[in-house]
Every structure is written in structure tokens, then in C-alpha cells.
Amino acid sequence: MEFRDAIRDAMSEEMRRDARVMLIGEEVAEYNGAYKVSRGMLDEFGARRVIDTPISESGFAGMAIGAAMMGLRPVVEFMSWSFSLVAADPILNNAPKMLFMSGGQFGCPIVFRGNDGAGGQLGSTHSWCVEGLFSNVPGIKMAIPATPDDAKGLMKTAIRDDDPVFFLESERLLGLKGEVPVGEDVLVKFGEARVRRAGADCTIASWGRPVHFCLEAAEALAKEGISCEVIDLRTIRPLDIGAIVRSVKKTSNLVVVDQSWSFGSPGSEVAAQIHQRCFDDLDNHVHRVHTEDVPAPYAFNLEQEYLPNARKICEAVRSATYNA
Amino acid sequence: MPTPTTDGKPSHDVHGGLPVPRRAANRPAPAAELLRAWYRELVLIREFEIRCMQAYQDKKIGGFCHVYIGQEAVAVGCVAALKPEDPLVTAYRDHGHALARGMTARACMAEMFGRVDGCAKGKGGSMHMFDKANNLFGGHGIVGAQTPLGAGLAFATKYQDEVINKGKSSRVTMCFLGDGALNQGSFHEALNLAGLMDLPVVYVVENNGYSMGTSIHRGTTQSHDLSSKALGYGIDASVIDGMNLLEVYHGMKDVVEKCRERSRPAFVDMRCYRYKGHSMSDPRKYRTRDEEEVWEQGDPIGIFEKYVLEQGAMTHDQIKAAQKDVKTEVRDAVQFADQSPVPPLTDLYHDVYREPWGRYTGTSEPQMYGGAQNPPTFRATREGEDLL
Numbered sequence: 090m091e092f093r094d095a096i097r098d099a100m101s102e103e104m105r106r107d108a109r110v111m112l113i114g115e116e117v118a119e120y121n122g123a124y125k126v127s128r129g130m131l132d133e134f135g136a137r138r139v140i141d142t143p144i145s146e147s148g149f150a151g152m153a154i155g156a157a158m159m160g161l162r163p164v165v166e167f168m169s170w171s172f173s174l175v176a177a178d179p180i181l182n183n184a185p186k187m188l189f190m191s192g193g194q195f196g197c198p199i200v201f202r203g204n205d206g207a208g209g210q211l212g213s214t215h216s217w218c219v220e221g222l223f224s225n226v227p228g229i230k231m232a233i234p235a236t237p238d239d240a241k242g243l244m245k246t247a248i249r250d251d252d253p254v255f256f257l258e259s260e261r262l263l264g265l266k267g268e269v270p271v272g273e274d275v276l277v278k279f280g281e282a283r284v285r286r287a288g289a290d291c292t293i294a295s296w297g298r299p300v301h302f303c304l305e306a307a308e309a310l311a312k313e314g315i316s317c318e319v320i321d322l323r324t325i326r327p328l329d330i331g332a333i334v335r336s337v338k339k340t341s342n343l344v345v346v347d348q349s350w351s352f353g354s355p356g357s358e359v360a361a362q363i364h365q366r367c368f369d370d371l372d373n374h375v376h377r378v379h380t381e382d383v384p385a386p387y388a389f390n391l392e393q394e395y396l397p398n399a400r401k402i403c404e405a406v407r408s409a410t411y412n413a
Numbered sequence: 414m415p416t417p418t419t420d421g422k423p424s425h426d427v428h429g430g431l432p433v434p435r436r437a438a439n440r441p442a443p444a445a446e447l448l449r450a451w452y453r454e455l456v457l458i459r460e461f462e463i464r465c466m467q468a469y470q471d472k473k474i475g476g477f478c479h480v481y482i483g484q485e486a487v488a489v490g491c492v493a494a495l496k497p498e499d500p501l502v503t504a505y506r507d508h509g510h511a512l513a514r515g516m517t518a519r520a521c522m523a524e525m526f527g528r529v530d531g532c533a534k535g536k537g538g539s540m541h542m543f544d545k546a547n548n549l550f551g552g553h554g555i556v557g558a559q560t561p562l563g564a565g566l567a568f569a570t571k572y573q574d575e576v577i578n579k580g581k582s583s584r585v586t587m588c589f590l591g592d593g594a595l596n597q598g599s600f601h602e603a604l605n606l607a608g609l610m611d612l613p614v615v616y617v618v619e620n621n622g623y624s625m626g627t628s629i630h631r632g633t634t635q636s637h638d639l640s641s642k643a644l645g646y647g648i649d650a651s652v653i654d655g656m657n658l659l660e661v662y663h664g665m666k667d668v669v670e671k672c673r674e675r676s677r678p679a680f681v682d683m684r685c686y687r688y689k690g691h692s693m694s695d696p697r698k699y700r701t702r703d704e705e706e707v708w709e710q711g712d713p714i715g716i717f718e719k720y721v722l723e724q725g726a727m728t729h730d731q732i733k734a735a736q737k738d739v740k741t742e743v744r745d746a747v748q749f750a751d752q753s754p755v756p757p758l759t760d761l762y763h764d765v766y767r768e769p770w771g772r773y774t775g776t777s778e779p780q781m782y783g784g785a786q787n788p789p790t791f792r793a794t795r796e797g798e799d800l801l
Binding site for chain 2: 108111142152154157160194330331358
């Protein structure tokens with residue numbers, strides 16, 4: 090099953106299970122989704138539950154938050170997370186703070202989802218990786234799946250969650266095929282990382298699309314005799330720091346790979362926490378691989394260089410495991 | 414309501430706009446019991462705000478404090494036109510709406526004081542009055558931010574009634590905003606969505622002529638006729654005299670019932686005036702004492718007091734007794750708030766998420782679903798599992 094269909098199945102199953110769940114966003118209904126994630130959902134659920142909106146991010150995001158306060162469980166599609174910046178006030182200033190500022194009276198069980206990240210030569214405004222920017226805000230949860238089965242399990246958990254969940258999909262992964270378990274209760278718990286490859290010499294921690302670059306790098310490094318353990322964090326908030334700690338105690342080295350900019354990013358947070366918690370276990374300082382600290386370029390070769398890739402990860406691992 | 418002068422003197426009609434239709438004169442007077450209750454609410458809000466100003470000066474209240482003095486008739490009349498189950502959402506000048514909606518003066522004042530007995534346990538403050546039991550969905554601090562929320566509340570009531578319960582939409586959402594919010598994008602997006610989706614929401618613009626210190630004529634196009642803003646979105650608009658409680662009540666009753674019946678949004682240009690500054694830190698040098706005096710002559714409490722006396726709904730003695738009663742209630746609220754404990758420091762970490770959340774922010778420690786009654790089942794993750 091494709092990644093996009095896994096998300097669709099998760100949403101559809103939850104909508105069948107719970108009448109309070111609805112999908113709202115630009116082109117989600119009659120167009121079947123700009124990236125075809127909601128393909129067929131209008132036919133099944135009708136226009137009352139799969140709702141096309143005008144290009145009006147601030148309006149429909151705020152509207153969905155009001156609906157969530159009233160007890161519905163909206164799934165809001167941002168065609169691209171880049172466009173969510175238009176809705177920054179409702180999604181960052183309202184949704185995550187409602188429970189706190191109402192003293193626990195009004196929660197906001199809502200999922201914001203959409204395509205996140207560069208990689209399609211879309212130029213600077215359409216290529217945001219918002220995890221660094223948005224994960225700074227307490228009150229949100231953030232899930233970033235790397236595989237179709239996780240996409241389904243995390244989405245189902247996100248919809249059932251009582252807090253606002255930011256669900257980041259990479260357009261570059263939507264066509265990825267993989268086994269997806271069936272069954273209504275196939276949930277993936279938030280805050281529980283997944284070890285994607287066992288290894289002894291260096292831990293590589295990542296989430297979302299770069300996990301695949303990490304596995305590619307680990308494969309190449311294995312040929313050089315460097316054994317890497319690859320951890321897919323799956324959610325950034327909550328962050329399964331325990332899984333990284335356990336792995337670092339085994340490998341003594343950590344490379345963290347993050348597709349957002351380096352300054353004040355989840356990758357920086359992981360590095361800081363690991364330095365704090367595993368100082369005596371580390372053979373080397375934590376190495377970070379980030380997107381380059383420049384706006385996203387259009388040119389194909391520049392964009393490839395802009396993003397984290399297997400080559401950069403290999404270099405970081407070699408540097409981390411180097412013993413003079 | 415003052416009218417523009419023609420003799421060269423400055424106009425005190427801060428709205429400078431269309432004449433306000435009179436509706437109440439042709440209507441039967443509401444029951445005396447209702448009039449007495451409304452009078453008490455008007456006076457309660459006024460007294461509450463006066464005490465807030467004192468408490469603010471005594472440094473018992475911190476932050477921003479936007480008082481509602483002058484606009485009391487709007488909150489009381491609008492809420493009276495609603496049913497208790499109709500959702501209400503408002504902006505940061507929200508004490509009046511909260512009290513009119515039934516929040517106790519104690520809960521409201523304790524919130525202002527940042528105490529644990531406040532409506533939001535002291536975590537919201539003056540601008541964030543929430544009261545779930547009374548269907549008050551909050552005061553909201555960013556100008557205009559509540560307008561899409563209002564559309565969302567209306568969307569949800571309609572969805573719950575029609576999609577989930579297979580019935581007919583029966584609730585009306587009321588969303589208050591100031592005239593300054595008309596220049597925010599969120600207002601226009603919300604009106605467009607409400608119009609497109611046939612949402613039963615009434616947008617009430619408490620048009621007091623000033624967005625902070627900027628007069629409406631300096632900040633808003635078409636300021637003489639705000640209805641043009643709504644008509645552009647195909648939404649019915651009306652003008653109501655917000656200084657006269659009966660006008661507010663009858664006018665809003667018409668608007669709300671039409672909205673309920675047709676499940677269509679509505680827009681109201683509610684003409685009113687705030688006697689005090691935008692917030693406690695505003696010396697209001699952008700307007701004249703002369704202007705304020707003219708408006709004070711048309712004070713909403715004075716107008717209504719005259720009316721209840723004429724109607725024989727209350728005697729002078731009853732009015733005095735009501736005022737005394739309210740003074741006692743508010744004094745008690747201040748005392749209550751003052752004696753209420755400050756929130757325990759552990760409260761800082763509560764209500765961030767529904768489940769417990771650790772002090773080490775953002776990590777999955779402690780176990781997030783540890784306390785849930787029905788923990789969901791999760792797919793086990795095996796070490797070294799590789800599904801690629």
C-alpha cells in the first residue's frame with residue numbers, strides 16, 4: 090500500500106468509527122486532494138464531512154479550532170505546510186493554548202496535516218520544513234511518519250488524541266509502498282521510537298523522510314566496517330529521548346539528522362539533551378546533519394545539496410566514529 | 414445618540430454614520446421581572462468594572478485590563494436574546510459578556526487576581542474568560558482571532574445537530590468583535606466561510622468608534638456604513654443602538670431568531686461608546702472631554718433606569734436596593750478573590766496536554782497514557798524491525 094493510501098485509510102476508518110471526525114481543507118473533496126491523499130473520501134462520506142474550503146488558511150484553520158472546542162474532531166489538511174504560515178495565529182496561538190488558558194475547560198482535539206518539506210524543486214516559499222519552527226510550541230504534538238505503516242498508525246492515534254496534533258507528511262514519500270497492517274486498533278503510540286536497524290558503532294537518529302537517507306548511509310557504511318543503529322523517532326513531541334539514550338549507551342556515538350534548519354531545531358534539542366544525559370557515554374560530541382542554513386533553492390543540484398542526504402550522513406558518522 | 418452638528422462645532426457622533434433605526438418603541442414592554450433582572454445585570458457589570466479599576470490601581474490585578482464601562486447594555490441585551498445553549502465567543506474586553514452569561518462575580522474577579530478560584534484557575538486572566546457550563550467559549554486576546562472560532566462553533570452545532578443527530582440545526586452562535594477587528598484578515602475569511610457554508614452565527618461588532626486610540630474613520634474604510642462589509646459577503650446586516658438596552662434586546666431578538674430559522678449568518682453594527690480608555694494604561698488623549706460628556710448623557714444605565722421607572726417595573730427604593738445589593742456582591746467578589754490562594758506551582762505543568770506532561774518539556778517521560786482509563790492498544794515495535 091502507498092503511503093498516501095495509508096493516511097487515507099486511517100482517516101476513513103476513523104470517520105467510520107466516529108461521526109465527530111471530519112476532513113476539511115483546500116481541494117480535499119471534489120479534487121480528491123491536491124496530492125490525492127483523500128481520494129474517494131467525498132464519495133464515501135459526502136460533502137457534509139469531507140469539506141472543500143476556499144484558499145483561506147487562517148479562516149478555515151480557526152474555524153476548525155472552534156469546531157474542536159465544541160467537541161468535533163476535525164482533520165485539517167494544509168495543501169502544503171508552507172501555507173500553514175498564513176494560519177500561524179490560529180494554529181500556534183489558539184489551538185495549543187486553549188486548554189491551558191481556559192484552565193482545563195476547553196481542549197482542542199484536532200489534527201493539522203499536509204505536505205511538509207523541500208524536494209520537489211518548488212522554490213523557497215513552498216519548501217518549508219516546519220518541524221523546527223512549530224515544535225517549539227508547548228501544547229502541540231508532532232508526528233512525522235517515515236513509512237506507510239507508521240503513517241496509518243500515527244494518523245489513527247493522532248485523530249483519537251485529545252490534543253492538537255501536527256502531522257507532517259513528505260510529498261516525496263507519498264508514493265512509497267510498504268506493508269500496512271489491517272485492523273481498527275492498529276495504533277502507533279506517540280513518543281515511542283522505532284529501531285530501524287541495529288548496530289554497534291554509531292547511533293543515527295532521525296524522523297520522516299531523512300530516515301531513508303540514514304538507512305542508505307548505514308548500508309554504505311556497513312561496507313566500510315562501520316555498524317550503525319538507525320532510530321526513527323516517529324514523533325518529535327513527545328520525543329522518545331529514552332530510546333536514543335539506550336542506543337547511545339551501546340554505540341557511544343550519535344548523529345542526529347533533521348530536515349529543518351539547524352538553529353533552534355528538534356535536532357539541536359536532541360543534541361543538547363544527549364549531551365546532558367549521556368556525557369560520560371559519548372566518545373565524541375553529537376554530530377548534526379541539517380538542511381543548509383539558507384532559503385530553499387530551485388535548481389535541482391542546489392536543492393539536493395540543501396537537504397540532508399546519505400553522503401552528508403556518511404561524513405558525519407565517519408567524523409563521529411573517527412579515532413585518531 | 415448624538416447626531417452630527419451643522420453649526421461648525423465638532424461632531425460627537427464618533428461613528429459618523431447612518432441613522433439608527435428605532436425598534437423598541439413599537440414593541441410590547443418585556444415582563445417586569447425581566448426588566449428588574451436586566452437592571453441588576455447592568456449595574457453589576459458597571460460596579461464590577463469600577464472595582465476592577467480600583468484593584469488594578471492597587472496592583473491586585475496585573476497585565477492588561479480592558480474595562481467595559483459604557484457598553485453594558487450590549488452584553489446584557491445580546492445575551493438576553495440568546496438561549497442558554499447558544500455558544501458565545503468574544504474578544505479581550507470580555508468581563509461584561511462573562512457576567513451577563515452567568516459567570517459569578519467571584520469566579521471572574523478571582524481570575525482577574527490570578528487566583529486558583531478563577532474561572533481558568535488563574536491561568537487565563539482578564540482577556541480569557543472561559544465558562545464551559547455557560548457555553549462561553551472564551552475571550553480571545555488577538556484582535557479578530559475569535560471570528561473564525563465563531564464560525565467554527567456554528568459549524569459544529571450544525572454538524573452535531575444535522576450530521577450526527579440527524580436533526581435540524583437549532584443553535585445560534587454569537588461572536589463579539591470590536592470595530593478594529595474589521596481590518597483583520599481573519600474577519601474577512603470568517604465572513605466568507607460563514608456565508609459560503611450557511612453557518613448560523615451572528616457577528617456583533619461592538620462599534621465604539623475606536624480601535625485602541627485610532628478612530629474608526631482613520632482605520633476603516635466605509636466607516637460610515639459598516640454593513641457594506643457584510644453585504645459584500647452576502648450577509649444580512651443591521652444597525653442597532655447599543656446604548657439602549659431595549660433597542661439591543663429587540664433588535665438582537667429579530668436577528669437571532671432569523672439566523673436560527675434560516676441558518677444563515679448575520680452581522681450587526683452595534684453603536685456604542687466606551688467611557689474609559691482602551692485599557693487601564695490609556696489616558697485617552699485622542700478624544701475630548703466634551704465628547705465623553707455628550708455620550709455620558711446617553712448613559713445606558715441612565716436610559717434604562719428611566720424606562721423601568723416609567724414602566725413601573727421598579728420603584729426608586731427598589732433601584733437603590735438593587736444598587737446596594739450589587740455593591741455587596743462585588744465587594745464580596747473582591748474579598749473572595751483576595752483571599753483565594755495563588756495557584757500551586759505544580760499547576761504550571763497541568764492543562765498543557767490532556768494527559769500528564771513532564772517537566773522535561775517535550776519528551777515522552779513520564780508515560781503519557783499511564784493515567785488513562787482506557788489506554789488504546791498499540792502495535793508493538795520490535796528492535797531491529799525493518800519494513801522497507
